[in-house]
Amino acid sequence: MNLKARSWLSSVAIACAFALAACGGGGGDTGGGGGGAANLNISTAGEQLQFAPAALTATAGQQVKVTFKNGSTALQHNWVLAKGGDDVASKIDEAGAAAGASKGYIPDDKANIVSNTKLLNGGETDSATFTAPPAGTYTFLCTFPGHFPAGMKGTLTIK
Numbered sequence: 001m002n003l004k005a006r007s008w009l010s011s012v013a014i015a016c017a018f019a020l021a022a023c024g025g026g027g028g029d030t031g032g033g034g035g036g037a038a039n040l041n042i043s044t045a046g047e048q049l050q051f052a053p054a055a056l057t058a059t060a061g062q063q064v065k066v067t068f069k070n071g072s073t074a075l076q077h078n079w080v081l082a083k084g085g086d087d088v089a090s091k092i093d094e095a096g097a098a099a100g101a102s103k104g105y106i107p108d109d110k111a112n113i114v115s116n117t118k119l120l121n122g123g124e125t126d127s128a129t130f131t132a133p134p135a136g137t138y139t140f141l142c143t144f145p146g147h148f149p150a151g152m153k154g155t156l157t158i159k
């Protein structure tokens, strides 16, 4: 585990210490222990360069599983959660394009990424599992070149 991951984990722990209600069990909307797990499903708006839904919600410290189904027939897409807003997403988009198709447009340096699925062909499904970051608004995007600039993005709100 590298230093960034350590500081990430300790900031999650600190967030939990200050938000016992969020992390201490109860209040999870999908049940389960330890604050509950969130199982979120997302797809695309058919062949359009849009996620559906474009807004997701979870609770800080919660275990989150995002299952992304590429709802198009021909286009490739992925789902990538940025550690920040559109400015961070834009950096990931550039780095993803530079990484290229062989990497599924996912950069090797994941410093700006909370979690991501692999690049999916039409009709395929993959999931991303992660601990919800501290409260805030996080942009998710598709890093297939041209898709994020065309509006293939959305927001995960962490309460």
Ligand code: CU
Pocket: 076, 077, 078, 142, 143, 144, 147, 152
């Ligand atoms: Cu896409």
